[in-house]
Amino acid sequence: MSPREILVVDDNPADVALVRESLAETAHQSRVHSIADAGEAINYLRREGKYRNNVRPDLVILDLNLVQRDGHTVLLALKGRANLRQIPVVVFSSSAAASDVARCYGLGANCYVRKPADLKRFFAAVRAVEEFWFGYVCLPDKEEG
């Protein structure tokens, strides 16, 4: 089976690097692609413009505090589209605000994980997310469209 594809939408390169580090040596050998900008991320997921030929990701890891447009916009764009809705979205944010959590689930996020402040826990959280979605969960076949 070809490796799974994860799209990380996060404008903090340090966090993207940590996610990559977390997944570098796991059994799933997922491919990690990262985009910093909300608008670009939406184009990528819709496979528009220069992203026409890219593979649709199996999982989106989405930060909330993005420049210009925030992560909620990406969530709305994803979950508001019939052919994108099935892609699981893990919101990965340092915000502990109950309002952020509620809003994300309201917009259809599949789960909300707070970025741990401790390195070991950060690695563990990202690996647990990967293991859950790629090791245990049954995902739908990728629709071509």
Add this chain to the structure above:
Amino acid sequence: MAMIELCKPGQQLRLLLIEENGDEQDPTVWEMDYDGKSLPGDPRRAPAKLHDWLNERNICPCAPRRNAESQLAKKVEELARSNRELEQFAHVASHDLREPLRMVATYTQLLAERYRGKLDLHADQYIDYAVDGALRMQTLIEDLLSLSCLGRTGERRRTVECDLVLEEVLRDLSLAMKESGAVVHYKSLPSVVGVRSQLAQVFRNLIGNALKFRSDPPPVIQVTGERAGNECLFQVSDNGIGIAPEHHQRIFAVFQRLHTRAEYPGNGIGLALCKKIVEQYGGRIWVESRPGAGSSFKFTFPAAELEPADA
């Protein structure tokens, strides 16, 4: 003499006065400043003289009280607003500080993980200091946040059964109690009005301190509470190291510590939190203690309404 606003020796005496027969609803207020010398003696010592002095000039000393009250109300409102702004500031600042600090903490940890033993001995130590500093600052910020969030839980005040709260707290602390061989004695506690989680926090911090600041023998902790009129008086006593009288006030201020972190860990926020919670309910908290003779922390809390005797 209600119209005297400021009356300290050496300072100016400011009088808010109203002309006699003036309009009560819309008084003409005179503000006059006196250097004290031009007044007929010290008005505090000889109020009758001042009264006569005012009478001679047909000035009524009573009516301006209303004006002073509205000024006071204005000051109270100003103070409340500035307090709210300060709390907001602490909240926002600690939130925004968390992100960059998380970067420092995780990346110094990553450095430690990847490069420990590969540089020289100094490098290992420097990295450890950096990791330690970042982690400590994280707990400080968390503590600061919890302090600034205290007033905004949104939870309604209701009757809280302190017995149940204490049992819950003792369950939380059971590991620390087991490790230190501590014994906690308590009898039935009265019910109070408050937010349950805040009351639990007060008990947890006080009992936690009793476990932490122990002397050589295993901690023996006594928790009592009794109703006295409209409030309840609680007491958490221990046989720990005790506190010198000169520190009895200071320990309740935020980030005040009496020991190095190597001796006793902590940020110096526990008692400040207790004080803020207790005072939010109009209560008081204080300590009775001497070095080597244990400590007895006491606080008051509004009592729950008594159930009617015949139901």
